[in-house]
Amino acid sequence: MSLFIKHYRPGSIFKKQILWRLNSSVAENHESEEEFRVLDILKKRDKQQKRVARRIDVPADRAEKMSTDQNWGNVWPGPRSFHPSTVPLPIRQGFVPKGQVPPGKKANAELMKIPNFLHLTPPVIKTQCEAIKKFCTEWPKLLNSEEAIEKHYPVEVITSDYCHASPTIRNPLARVVTLRVKLSTLNLDKHAKDKLLRLVGDHYDEKTDLITLTADRCPMRRQNLDYVNYLLTACYHEAWTVEDWEKEKMEADMEYYDWNNNQSKKNLVNWYHKCINKDIALSEDEYKSFDTSVIDHGEEYKLAVSSLFNDGEREETINNYDTAVRKLLGLPERKPIE
Amino acid sequence: MLSRNIRYACRRYSHAVTFRTTESSPTQQTDNQFGLFYTVNKDLCKQLYGHGGLPKSYMKQSKTFAETAIMVRRPALDIINCIKATDLNKPAIRYVLYGEDGTGKSMTIAHLLHYAFEEGYLIVHVPWVSDWLRRVLRHKEMANSLTREGLVDLPLDAAAWLLHFKTQNQHLLKSPEFIVSKEYVWSKREKTEAGAPLHELVELGIARVKYACDVVDAIVNEVKLLSNSKKCKTFVAVDGYNGFFNPLTRLKTPTKKKVAPEEVTLTTSILELTKNDWTNAVMVLSADSIANPDDDTKNYLPQHLLYRKGFDHLDPFVPVKVDRYTDREFLTCANYYRDRLWIRGPLDMETELKLTSACNPFKFMEQCAPL
Numbered sequence: 001m002s003l004f005i006k007h008y009r010p011g012s013i014f015k016k017q018i019l020w021r022l023n024s025s026v027a028e029n030h031e032s033e034e035e036f037r038v039l040d041i042l043k044k045r046d047k048q049q050k051r052v053a054r055r056i057d058v059p060a061d062r063a064e065k066m067s068t069d070q071n072w073g074n075v076w077p078g079p080r081s082f083h084p085s086t087v088p089l090p091i092r093q094g095f096v097p098k099g100q101v102p103p104g105k106k107a108n109a110e111l112m113k114i115p116n117f118l119h120l121t122p123p124v125i126k127t128q129c130e131a132i133k134k135f136c137t138e139w140p141k142l143l144n145s146e147e148a149i150e151k152h153y154p155v156e157v158i159t160s161d162y163c164h165a166s167p168t169i170r171n172p173l174a175r176v177v178t179l180r181v182k183l184s185t186l187n188l189d190k191h192a193k194d195k196l197l198r199l200v201g202d203h204y205d206e207k208t209d210l211i212t213l214t215a216d217r218c219p220m221r222r223q224n225l226d227y228v229n230y231l232l233t234a235c236y237h238e239a240w241t242v243e244d245w246e247k248e249k250m251e252a253d254m255e256y257y258d259w260n261n262n263q264s265k266k267n268l269v270n271w272y273h274k275c276i277n278k279d280i281a282l283s284e285d286e287y288k289s290f291d292t293s294v295i296d297h298g299e300e301y302k303l304a305v306s307s308l309f310n311d312g313e314r315e316e317t318i319n320n321y322d323t324a325v326r327k328l329l330g331l332p333e334r335k336p337i338e
Numbered sequence: 339m340l341s342r343n344i345r346y347a348c349r350r351y352s353h354a355v356t357f358r359t360t361e362s363s364p365t366q367q368t369d370n371q372f373g374l375f376y377t378v379n380k381d382l383c384k385q386l387y388g389h390g391g392l393p394k395s396y397m398k399q400s401k402t403f404a405e406t407a408i409m410v411r412r413p414a415l416d417i418i419n420c421i422k423a424t425d426l427n428k429p430a431i432r433y434v435l436y437g438e439d440g441t442g443k444s445m446t447i448a449h450l451l452h453y454a455f456e457e458g459y460l461i462v463h464v465p466w467v468s469d470w471l472r473r474v475l476r477h478k479e480m481a482n483s484l485t486r487e488g489l490v491d492l493p494l495d496a497a498a499w500l501l502h503f504k505t506q507n508q509h510l511l512k513s514p515e516f517i518v519s520k521e522y523v524w525s526k527r528e529k530t531e532a533g534a535p536l537h538e539l540v541e542l543g544i545a546r547v548k549y550a551c552d553v554v555d556a557i558v559n560e561v562k563l564l565s566n567s568k569k570c571k572t573f574v575a576v577d578g579y580n581g582f583f584n585p586l587t588r589l590k591t592p593t594k595k596k597v598a599p600e601e602v603t604l605t606t607s608i609l610e611l612t613k614n615d616w617t618n619a620v621m622v623l624s625a626d627s628i629a630n631p632d633d634d635t636k637n638y639l640p641q642h643l644l645y646r647k648g649f650d651h652l653d654p655f656v657p658v659k660v661d662r663y664t665d666r667e668f669l670t671c672a673n674y675y676r677d678r679l680w681i682r683g684p685l686d687m688e689t690e691l692k693l694t695s696a697c698n699p700f701k702f703m704e705q706c707a708p709l
Contacts, residue, residue, distance in 0.1 A: 263650035271614060271654065274429045301654065313641045318657050325654045329431055331420045334658075335369075335412065 063088040073124040080119070082111040087118065154185035157228075159221060176216040177224040179232060183209050186236060191246075194255060196239035257309035260288050264305050268298065268328075297327040357670040357677065359410065364418065364453035367410050373667045375407040375674050378452060386451055389502035390465030391577075393444050399703060403678045409667065411442065413660045414449040420656065421453075421620050426571060430619035432612065432652050434579070436640040437660035440700025443624040446660055447575050450622050451506075454573035459620070461506045462561060462574045464608060467581035468629050470495050471599055472588045480589060485552055489603045490591065496550035496604060500543040503557070511537040515569045522556055524549050536560060551603040558607045565618040574611060574621040578629035580640075582609060583648035585632075609651065623652070662697040671702065681709045 062085045066075070075086065084105040092102040094110040105111055143149050158178040162171035183204065188196060197204055204211050213231050215224040251261060259265055266287050272295050273280060282290070292298035304324035308317045322334060359374040361367055367376070378386075383406045392400070400406040417433050424431055435443045444466075454461055464470075470492055483489040504511065516536035523529040528546065530539050539560070543553030565572045582599050589597040599605045612621055625643040627633070635642075640657050641649050663671060672688045675681045681691075687709075695702040 264653050267614075267650070267653050271429055274615065274617075305653070308641060313639045315639075318639060318641075318659075322657050325656050326420075328654060329428075329656070330423070330425070331431070331656065332423050334416060 061085045072121055073119075073127065076118045078119050079115075082108075082114075082116055082118075084108070084111075150182070150185075154181055155232075156180040157225065159225075175219060175221045175224055176214065177221060177228050178212060178214045179228040180210050180212050181232065183211055188239060191242065192239040195246075196235055197255075199235045199238060257306055259302050259306045265290070265292070265302075268292065268295065268301065272298075295328075297324065300324045301328045357673040358407075363456050364410075364414070364449060365456045367415065367418070369415065371410045372412065372415060373410065373664070373670050375409050375670065378406045378408060380406070382452070382455070385505055385508070386455060386461075387448060388505055389498065390469075391444075391451060391463060392448055395700070395703065396445065399707075403680070407674065408445060408449050408452070409442075409671065410449070411446065411660075411667065413442075413658045414446045414453075416658060417446075417450060417622060418453055424620070426618045426620075428617065429614040430574075430616060430621055432614065432621045432623060432655040434640050434644075434652065434655045434657050435622065435624040435660055436638055436643070436657060438638050438662070438698065439627060440698050441660045441662055442699050443626060443660050444577050445699075447577050447622055447624060451573070451575055454575075454620070455506075457573075458510070458571075459573035460510055460561065460564075460570045462503065462558075462572060462611065463506060464499070464576040465502070466629075467576060467578040467608075470604055471581050471584070471602065472629075472631070474588045478589070480591070481548075482591075483551065483603050486603060486606075489601055489606070490589065490597055491551040491603050492589075493547045493550045496554050497544050497547045499604075500540050500550060500553060500557075504537065504540050504544070510570065511535070511540065516564065518556075518560055519563050522552075524552070530556075536564075551607075554604060555607045555610075558611045562611070562616045566616050568618055570618070572619040574619060574623075576608060576612065576621075576623045578626045579612075579623035580625045580643040580645075580648060581629040583645045583651075584630060612652070623655075663699055663702070664697075668692055668697050668702070671699070675706050681706050683709070 066088045082105075084107070087105065089105075091105045091111060093105075093108060093114075094103040096102045103110070143152065156179070158180065160174060160176065162174055163169075164171070183193070183196075186196070200211055200213075203213060211232075213228050215227045215231070218224045218227060254261075269282065269287055269290050269292075292302055295301075301324045304317075304321040308321050311317055319334075325331075326333060357375055359367075359371045359376050361371050362376045362379070364376075387397075387406075392406075413435060420431070420433070435446055437443055447463075451461060451463060479492065479494040481491045481493060483491045510516065514535070518530055518532060518534045518536060518539055521529060521532045522539070524542070524546070528542070528549075530542060536557070539553060539556060543550045543557075561570075561572055564570050582605050584599055586596050587599050587602065589602070591597060600609075612623065625638075625640040625648075627636070627638050627643060630643055633643075637643070640655075644652065669688075672681070672691070681687065691702060691705060695705050
C-alpha cells in the first residue's frame with residue numbers, strides 16, 4: 001500500500017486507459033459497439049471449408065444384372081469363399097440384434113467364413129459326371145447287391161486321394177492304406193480262429209466281425225498296400241500252424257469257460273454219485289465224457305455255470321445259477337423280496 | 339406322576355406299529371414274522387455268541403438296549419425253509435450268503451445259529467475267518483506244524499475256537515454217543531483212546547494248546563464220521579469264508595516269509611469240513627468283501643470274492659443274497675429304535691434317515707447312534 005502511495009500521481013491511471021482504448025480501436029470498427037471482442041488465443045478457425053464430394057458413377061451390383069437363365073456353373077466354376085455381388089441370392093447370416101433382422105450378405109464376414117458348396121449344384125455335378133463317363137468301365141451285372149459284393153470281394157482296401165492347389169500335389173496322408181476283411185469269410189477251423197484272434201488282438205471288432213489292418217509305415221501307397229496284404233497272409237497261415245508248445249495250453253489259458261473240462265463238472269458228477277450211493281473213482285477222460293443228461297436238471301445247471309463264467313458275474317447270472325442249483329438240489333424256490 | 343407316565347406311554351406307543359414278535363424260536367418263525375424283531379434269551383445269547391458271532395457294533399447296541407433283538411429277515415427265512423425241505427441223507431448243501439457291506443450277513447448267520455441250536459444241530463461255527471488269518475497282534479502265536487510238513491499252526495486261535503465250540507455245544511457233548519472213533523497219539527505220554535468221549539478231546543486241545551490245531555483237525559474228522567453215521571446232524575457256519583481263498587494272509591513266519599492261507603493248518607481243516615462228501619449236515623458260509631481288503635472294486639458278488647479256487651471248492655452252492663432293508667423292514671427297525679428311545683423327534687426324521695442311510699442296515703444303525 002505504501003508503494004502505491006509512493007508512486008501515485010494524479011492523472012497517470014487515466015492516461016493509460018486512454019492508451020489501451022486507442023490500441024483496440026480497430027476491432028470496434030467491424031463489430032457492434034455493445035460487445036467486447038473475444039481474444040482467440042488458440043486461433044481456432046471457426047469454420048473449415050467442406051470439400052464437395054465428387055460423384056462417381058458406380059455401376060450396379062453384378063448380382064443385380066444377372067439374368068435368371070444364366071449358366072451358374074460358369075459364374076461359380078470352382079470352390080471359392082462367398083462373394084456378395086457374385087451370388088444373386090438374398091442371403092442373411094449372423095447375430096440377430098433384438099427386434100432386427102440378421103445382417104445382409106454385403107460386407108458379411110460370417111458368410112465368408114463358412115465353406116460353401118455353390119460350385120457343386122446338381123446340374124454342375126451332372127455335367128461333370130457326363131464328362132468323365134467316357135473314362136469309366138461298366139459295373140459288373142452280377143454284383144448287383146451288397147451281399148454279392150461281399151461274397152466275391154471280401155477284402156476291402158480303403159485309401160484316400162487328396163487334391164489341392166498348392167505347389168506340390170503330394171499329400172502324405174495319401175500313403176495310408178486300410179484293409180478290412182470279415183472274419184467269417186476266412187477259411188478257419190476252431191483252433192485257427194482262436195489263434196488268429198489272439199494274433200490280431202484289438203484289430204478285430206466283435207460287433208461288426210471285421211478285422212481291420214492299417215499301414216502307414218512306408219512312404220508310398222503301393223508299399224503300404226503290399227505290407228497290409230503281407231500282414232493278412234502271414235496271420236492267416238500262422239493261425240493254421242500248430243506249434244508244439246500249444247499242447248501245453250492249460251485250463252487257465254482258455255479263452256472261454258468250457259464246463260466239461262472244469263472242476264464244476266467233476267463236482268456235479270461226484271455229488272451225483274454220492275446221491276445214488278455209488279462209490280467209484282473216475283479218470284479225467286471219464287469225467288469229461290460223462291453224460292450229464294442222466295442227472296435231473298444237470299443240463300440247466302451246466303448252462304447256468306457256463307453263463308456265469310462266460311457272460312460275467314452279474315446279479316442276473318447269479319440268480320440264474322441260484323435257480324438252477326435249487327432245482328438240482330431239490331430245494332424250494334427263492335421267494336421274491338417284497 | 340401317574341399322568342406323566344400315561345403321557346409317556348401314550349407318546350411312546352402313539353405311532354405303534356407291530357415291530358416285535360413273541361415267537362422267539364426260529365424253528366416256528368414263518369413269513370408271518372417277516373420283518374419283525376424277536377428277542378434271544380440272555381443265557382442262550384451268552385452260550386451261542388459269547389465267544390464271537392455277533393458284530394461288535396451290534397453287541398454294543400444290544401448292551402445299550404438291554405436285550406438282543408434280531409430281525410427276522412428274508413435270507414434267514416429262505417435258508418430255514420430250504421433246510422426244512424432238505425433230505426439230510428444226501429450230501430451236505432452249502433449256502434453262500436453275499437451282499438453289500440453292512441446288509442446283515444453276519445446277523446443272518448447269528449439267526450441261523452439260533453435256529454440250528456433249537457433244532458439240535460451240532461454247531462461248528464467260525465465267527466470271523468480274518469481273525470485267524472489277517473488280525474495280527476503283537477504276539478501272534480505261530481508255530482510250525484509238528485504233524486504236517488510245511489504248514490503253520492495258530493495254537494492260541496485254535497484253542498480259543500475249541501472253547502467256542504465247547505460252549506456252543508456243551509449240552510450235546512455230554513451225550514454218550516459222541517465218542518472218538520480212533521486212537522490219537524499226541525506224544526509219548528499223551529494219547530486219546532478210541533471210544534473216549536469227544537469232549538475229552540476238546541478239553542485236551544484247550545489244556546494242551548500245543549496240540550490245539552491237530553485237535554481241531556481230529557474234531558473235524560470225528561464230526562464228519564459222527565454225522566455220516568447219523569449220530570448227530572451238523573450245522574457249519576463260517577463268516578467271511580472267502581478269507582481262505584485270498585492270495586496271502588498277513589501272517590509272517592519268523593523268517594519273514596508271507597504265509598498263504600492254505601499253509602495254515604486251521605484253513606485245511608475248515609476246507610476239509612466244507613467239502614460236500616459227507617451227509618447229515620448244513621453249511622452256511624458268507625462271502626464278505628471286508629474279508630478281502632486288498633480288493634477295492636466294491637464287488638460283492640460271490641464268485642468274484644471266492645476266486646476261481648473257492649468257487650470250484652464250493653460248487654454247487656446256493657447263493658443267497660442279503661439285501662438292504664425293504665420299506666417294511668425299515669419301518670419296523672425305525673419303530674424299534676423309537677421304542678428303545680434310541681431316536682426321538684418328529685416322524686419326518688425317518689424319511690430323512692431312510693434317504694441318508696439308503697436303507698443299509700449298518701449305516702442306519704450308525705447314523706441313529708448319535709441322535
